[in-house]
Amino acid sequence: MQFTITRDRFVQDVQHVAKAVSSRTTIPILTGIKIVATEDGITLTGSDSDVSIETFIPKEDADSEIVTIQQPGSIVLQARFFAEIVKKLPGEDIEVSVTDQFATTIRSGSSVFNLNGLDPEEYPRLPQLEEDLLFKLPQDMLKNMIRQTVFAVSTQETRPVLTGVNLETEEGELICTATDSHRLAIRKAKIEKNDNSLSFENVVIPGKSLIELSKIIDDSNDLIDVVVTENQVLFKMENLLFFSRLLEGKYPVTKSMIPTQSKTSLHLKTKSFLHTLERALLLSREGKNNVINLKTLDGQVEVTSISPEVGKVTEHIDAQIDGEEMRISFNGKNVIDALKVIDSEDIHVMFTGAMSPFVIKPIDHDNYLHLFSPVRTY
Template identity: 35%
Template sequence: MKIFCSKDALLSGVNAVQRAVSNKNPLPVLQGILIQADNQSLQFAATDLEMGIRCDVPAQVTEEGTMIVPAKLFTEVVRKLPDTTITLEEKDQQITIGYYQSEIILHGYDPEEFPLLPDLIEPLSFELPTMIFKNMIKQTIFSCAAEENRPVFNGILLQIEGTNIRLVATDTHRLAYIISEITNSGESRFSGIIPSKTLSEIYRLLRDEDEVLNISYSSNQVVFQFGSIYLISRLIEGQFPNYKQVIPQTCETKVYLSVREFLDAVERASLLSRDKSGANIIRINVENNELRIDQSSELGKISEQIGIEMEGKDVRIAFNAKFLIDALKVIDSDRILFELSGPFSPGVMRPLDNPNYIYLVLPVRTS
């Protein structure tokens, strides 16, 4: 195998696939990136057996072939190469990287041992604008659980029903829900839990110029295709909780307030809210068209007042400050409706100009 290509092309290839390289799998070949040269292009591929990514970049191919390079080392080498035409040559699992009158030789892996990324057999598929999906990921993914003891909470529920696409994420303490319209000529239906790692990669790789995202799916896998990227991922097995039962249909108190004012106040109060146990709890008091946060700790104290419009009962309630901040940072609207029903019921945020987004957060019981 022998090819000529630019440093930028190599870099875009390794950057696209490197997050799919396995760091835990004992199979050495999975710590590599497969590079295949044919038809005047290079195809990069990597997988950890849960997720796989392929990417094509332009190259001048003088001899077709396949090689597997050590991912971490190859990526570091490529980043430090000069901006000139690079030669890649492989012979007997030895990879020679040539530039100017210099060369670097790396030891590769046997391509025969690399598991090929499958193409789905007779998949169902649909398309939607990439910016819509990217925004949907941004507004939900932070609500996934970080711990891996209950896998269904490490993913996001993706549902297709007619012309609606829905993402739902929860870690059992909070829940983010968003729905958008798509063109779904086949009226196909789908419901699957996609690992948060997969969707964070989609978010990272989607670019503004990638206008259309194609999503294909089978019973246990899903494929995302956009630009030169092909990403396949397993679906998480298990039953996602019935989120419709969790979202309150009524409330006792409606609070209309500015997202920016609320976010700034919560962030300031959170600086003084950390107690000895590491908790980051803020106490909110809503009365007389005013939202007040009074916070004190061994670090000091703060009193924040925000002018609001309210309907219904006065309420005192406490929340984990981080759970409020995470949501307020991704809500694109200027104002929200914050629905409350006493100190022990969940709070629900709804952007005033977007009825398709809901964020639910459980309160913290305080003494």
């Protein structure tokens, strides 16, 4: 195998597929990146068996030549070294050539690296998925949906299904749900579905997979295809495929958790509430419990936080208050995480009682909401 490729494009795609490679895998071949050169261009693959990423670099793009193929072939190179090497090479082009026994030479400018490759025949084949369950949505919308839900997944492996984001479709809408049983984030969006595509529910994608996907997709309104099967999901972009396994297990029914009535509701400025909680957390963080107390006053909300070792902070912020007086304590870090991903200037906070879950959602639309359990402080 021998080819020459534009360095910048090669580095970008190598970085993408390297995101799927884990150094902790028990399958030695999966510590590498597979490179296949054909007459049409270069295909790169990285996988840790949970996530697989494949990118294709065509010979030409927008009338400029990216790759020159002298000899087709394939090789697997150790991802840890290969990704770092191509990033630091000095020239504008990179030449990769493979000789007997998988010995690989990488040349760029005055730099020459000789690497020991692995047998590409040992590399597992990527799954071929039936594309019955297919829908499309803009990349920037998917990126936002991930950002506004994935922070709420559980980090505890005691209930593995909660370490993922649940996807379901309902009446032309995609609904993403994440919960760690103390907080809940729900985000909805309209999607374009295949004519013969069925609705689906309880498709749980690992949070770690979605975080890696969001690093790759663009802030553009180019459509991304999503293909769902029984145990895999595939995200398809123009020259990139992103596969992830699905988590097994029944995701909890969360609709019934969301209160429909409120005893007290607040209308607050998102940023000022966020900054107030961040200041309050400076003290409560010390006690490792992140507890912040909130009390309604006349036209204001009082936020306090107490750390016996350090001291106390009290702050008042203006609020439009409807309903009964309210005192409640909650995990400040959880609420801060949610406020950081809310794009609206104003929010509604709805309480049903001091010991009942409360809801935060934007005032200008109902595309997403966040639900939090209160904390007992006595």
